[in-house]
Amino acid sequence: MKRIVVLAVAAFLMxxxxxxxxxxxxxxxxxxxxxxxxNLTIESAGGTTSxxxxxxxxxxxxxxxxxxxxxxxxxxARGASNWTLSSTIGVKVDKANxxxxxxxxxxxxxxxxxxxxxxxxxxxxxxxxxxxxxxSTGTYGSTGSYSWDVVVADSAAAAAIDNAIxxxxxxx
Amino acid sequence: MRIRTVIAAGAALLLSGFLxxxxxxxxxxxxxxxxxxxxxGLELTFVSAPDGVVDAGTIQWRGGxxxxxxxxxxxxxxxxxxxxxxxxxxxxxxxxxxxxxxxxVRVDGVVLTSVPRVIQRHAxxxxxxxxxxxxxxxxxxxxxPLLASIGWEVSSE
Numbered sequence: 001m002k003r004i005v006v007l008a009v010a011a012f013l014m015x016x017x018x019x020x021x022x023x024x025x026x027x028x029x030x031x032x033x034x035x036x037x038x039n040l041t042i043e044s045a046g047g048t049t050s051x052x053x054x055x056x057x058x059x060x061x062x063x064x065x066x067x068x069x070x071x072x073x074x075x076x077a078r079g080a081s082n083w084t085l086s087s088t089i090g091v092k093v094d095k096a097n098x099x100x101x102x103x104x105x106x107x108x109x110x111x112x113x114x115x116x117x118x119x120x121x122x123x124x125x126x127x128x129x130x131x132x133x134x135x136s137t138g139t140y141g142s143t144g145s146y147s148w149d150v151v152v153a154d155s156a157a158a159a160a161i162d163n164a165i166x167x168x169x170x171x172x
Numbered sequence: 173m174r175i176r177t178v179i180a181a182g183a184a185l186l187l188s189g190f191l192x193x194x195x196x197x198x199x200x201x202x203x204x205x206x207x208x209x210x211x212x213g214l215e216l217t218f219v220s221a222p223d224g225v226v227d228a229g230t231i232q233w234r235g236g237x238x239x240x241x242x243x244x245x246x247x248x249x250x251x252x253x254x255x256x257x258x259x260x261x262x263x264x265x266x267x268x269x270x271x272x273x274x275x276x277v278r279v280d281g282v283v284l285t286s287v288p289r290v291i292q293r294h295a296x297x298x299x300x301x302x303x304x305x306x307x308x309x310x311x312x313x314x315x316x317p318l319l320a321s322i323g324w325e326v327s328s329e
Contacts, residue, residue: 021328022214023214023326023327024215024251024327025323025324026215028221028224028226028247029226029321030277030321031226031318032243032318033230033231033316033318034231034274034309034313034315034316035230036315037232037233041235096232096233097233097314098315
């Protein structure tokens with residue numbers, strides 16, 4: 001009978017000592033720096049465009065002339081000694097991790113305009129020498145529309161008018 | 173009579189052991205008759221971040237339709253001493269020990285909170301396993317230094 005009791009107690013010990021999961025822990029620290037930024041995109045422009053919605057857009061006007069038809073997205077107005085192609089450029093500036101409430105937008109030609117050609121934005125003549133302010137109270141997240149005129153003098157030589165308009169947005 | 177009493181007591185002891193509820197199914201009674209304190213063998217090592225720090229660098233939004241910046245880092249976590257073959261398996265859990273309210277932290281796609289969540293079951297003990305850490309900062313979050321700490325828990329299976 002003693003043997004039965006010993007077996008019973010041994011079985012109990014076997015059951016009760018099983019299990020109790022082994023555990024461990026550790027810590028991983030994550031560091032970094034959140035930097036503020038703004039992002040400018042050209043949302044629309046006259047002509048046959050490519051790259052809209054990005055910061056680098058190309059607008060092809062094709063062959064233009066005073067007595068021809070206006071390129072897509074442009075209107076053509078004939079004057080006494082010149083003619084003007086008019087359209088708009090949509091510029092959007094988004095912000096991230098920034099408390100600024102508005103921005104200043106400027107534009108500048110990438111190179112000197114061809115003789116007899118005048119580039120205008122919002123009625124202001126652009127140059128390659130200095131930037132022209134288009135707005136100093138731009139609203140983040142909304143597309144601002146700026147009138148765009150290319151004035152061609154009747155005296156201008158028949159040649160390419162290629163140029164670039166460089167926009168710069170600065171948070172206020 | 174005395175012998176019967178002893179037998180009955182032994183049977184009762186046996187039954188109490190066999191019928192004890194399994195903790196995995198809701199039972200919470202602990203078996204206190206442990207033979208000895210288990211030697212861990214499950215210590216955690218961040219193989220690719222030996223100082224226990226992962227630097228996400230400069231987190232800056234680059235534009236686009238997604239209104240958040242996601243920075244990804246990979247850490248290799250080893251459980252126990254290195255071994256050529258797995259020496260058992262374990263469950264890995266993670267949680268935010270220290271949260272930075274400006275960001276969301278995910279490990280292997282699991283969003284971390286202050287409550288431990290399972291990251292991996294059957295993780296091999298002895299082998300380094302890569303885990304993907306994502307730090308997501310929305311565009312409306314303030315700029316400045318970011319600091320969070322991830323707590324890891326490992327339990328044997």
